[in-house]
Amino acid sequence: MYRKIIKRSLSNMRDSYLIYILACSFAIGVFGILLSMGDNPSVHYALRWWNSLIFDVAIIMSSIFGFCAFVYMAYVGGFFVKQQRNEFLTFEKLGMQRWTIIMISFLQTTIVQAVAWIIGLTFMVIFQKFMGMLLVYLMQMHFDFVMHIGMNNIQLLIATFVWTTLTLSIINAIKTYRILKKKERRTIVKTRWWLRVPAGLFGVVLLITAEIATFYLFKNMRTISYSSKPLTEIVYILGSDIFGTYLVYFGFLPTILNIMEKIHSVSYSGINIFSFKYMKERLFQNISILWFVTELSALALALLTFCYFGYQAVHQNYNSAYPFELAANKDTVNVIRHELKKNDAKIRGSYKTDVKINLVSYYNKSSESYIRQPMTFMSYSDYKSLPKRMRKNNSKINAHQFLKIDYSSSIMYRNKSDEHNIEVKGAPMIQTAKQGNSFPYGSSMHFGPMMIVPNSYYQKMPSEVKDTFYGWDFKKGDRLKRSQLQKLDSYRDAYYMRVKFRSSLADSSIEVMKKEPNKYETAIYTQSGFLRQGSIKKHFKQGGGFYLFIVALFSVALLVALGSVLTLRILLRDDYQSSQLRTLQKIGVEESEIKGIIRRENTLTFLIPIVFALVQSFAAIAMFDFGRHISKNIILIYGGYIVLYGLFGIISFKVSWRCVKQKFKL
Structure with missing residues (x-):
């Protein structure tokens, strides 16, 4: 039995x-x-x-x-x-x-x-x-x-x-x-409109404050290593989004449906008033499910957005550190060329740029302190002659503007504020300089910040040290063997600079040393001899591929979970809801009308959560520094998610209508 x-x-x-x-x-x-x-x-x-x-x-x-x-x-x-x-x-x-x-x-x-x-x-x-x-x-x-x-x-x-x-x-x-x-x-207690509307308004306030907190979170994210403020903002944003969304559903969805029921042009067209009442009651009962799916959809979109921006930031940071497959300076270029000839490396492109090293002094807003240090200078024409990928992520400048390229404190946060009043030894003060983070020839080739200056300024400026950078791109790599790399390892550091700071910048000077100092001091800087992608490029691609594999699995699994939850809630009608459909059938409602009821119920159940989740996600992206203009990649990611989500909706409707036809023998 x-x-x-x-x-x-x-x-x-x-x-x-x-x-x-x-x-x-x-x-x-x-x-x-x-x-x-x-x-x-x-x-x-x-x-x-x-x-x-x-x-x-x-x-x-x-x-x-x-x-x-x-x-x-x-x-x-x-x-x-x-x-x-x-x-x-x-x-x-x-x-x-x-x-x-x-x-x-x-x-x-x-x-x-x-x-x-x-x-x-x-x-x-x-x-x-x-x-x-x-x-x-x-x-x-x-x-x-x-x-x-x-x-x-x-x-x-x-x-x-x-x-x-x-x-x-x-x-x-x-x-x-x-x-x-x-x-x-359990008796369902119907909450009055005078309680629902204030609850919905309070939910809107929570969502707005969550977006404002998101704006400040992106500004304060770089301080997360030493400040508890970003973590507090994250907790507040999560709580406000979760409870705010539920209160909006609880307060406004029933109120809007009740208002629509009063409008005869919407709810009443012949026998359609019964179908609207059925659909309204189904949505009332599924408010918690709609809220749950909305939050999971927002989580899925946030996960995809964070992964995209995170991968993009890491990729930009890598390209900034290793723009060329191989880079060198004038002290090591002959040795490297000799080793490349041994391997018959196929050079796809080669570049050469003269630079000057001079002393500067300025007030740094990030550290809130005055800084005196050596800085590498490059002319505007030489900067523009390099491949576009070198300056893709830097602020755009013309031939009369200055650009200061410095290390970023975070791979996710880019400081775009201008620097002011930079004093240069033996040259006019730089009143304003735009900011950038992408170093020509790679950040590891530089001991500190770099300045792109107009050609006339570069020619007239004196220098403490002169150098020349070289860069190569290859077809299928540089082909350097392990024995060659071991030989080149002794040329890793080209020279050392000891800065002798005095009371004024004009009296300060730089001493160049070829041998490594016995004791390192804060005023000693090292100039790299060469920089090579090599195995780092391979490992970077491996790590990125594994990262994409995990994200793809989790995203697809989350999408399957969301689609199945909504589909099951639509399919599993209780006896009272089934009797409503039987009543419509008995009073003469045509098959096409009942099919329309199922279609509208299915559409609203799937549409409401994804629309609300998209609004939340786009609002968060608008607060993000990278996302002030929505990139094509984000639109493609969200579009793909919506298409897959919509496929679940179509499948849900087909299965739901099939069940209704079998149950009532339409």
């Missing part, structure tokens, strides 16, 4: 259970793949340079992913228990013992979880090779990815299956017990 009851319950909700099982199976498969990456011998060998870093990250990410998947299973699994509420109460009225009903709920959950795990582990075995090849492609590596699942991982997966299935079954059994104990449906 129990087997027949469970079979009938699973059959009646087969479409809903199928969506839930597929979503759970996807999560289980991804969890297993992340685990297997951690001890895969082929990955271990190919990424031996990273030691255990990537594998530790894989274990941490799999743990976080597994926890989130468990929360999803527990939350969504409760939908099915609520759906069977009347069924369980009927069983009790017919004389079935309470523990028997609880056991039926327990066994149903166990069966569903077992099926999900079987499909998920099958997915893991089948797609492990594909995911491994995707990781290899993103990391731009060349090695044979071998399918491997270690015994430790197998034991961990079995233990996870047993404990999660047992825990979820107990949770649903407890929910069933509470239903049988209370019996009566």
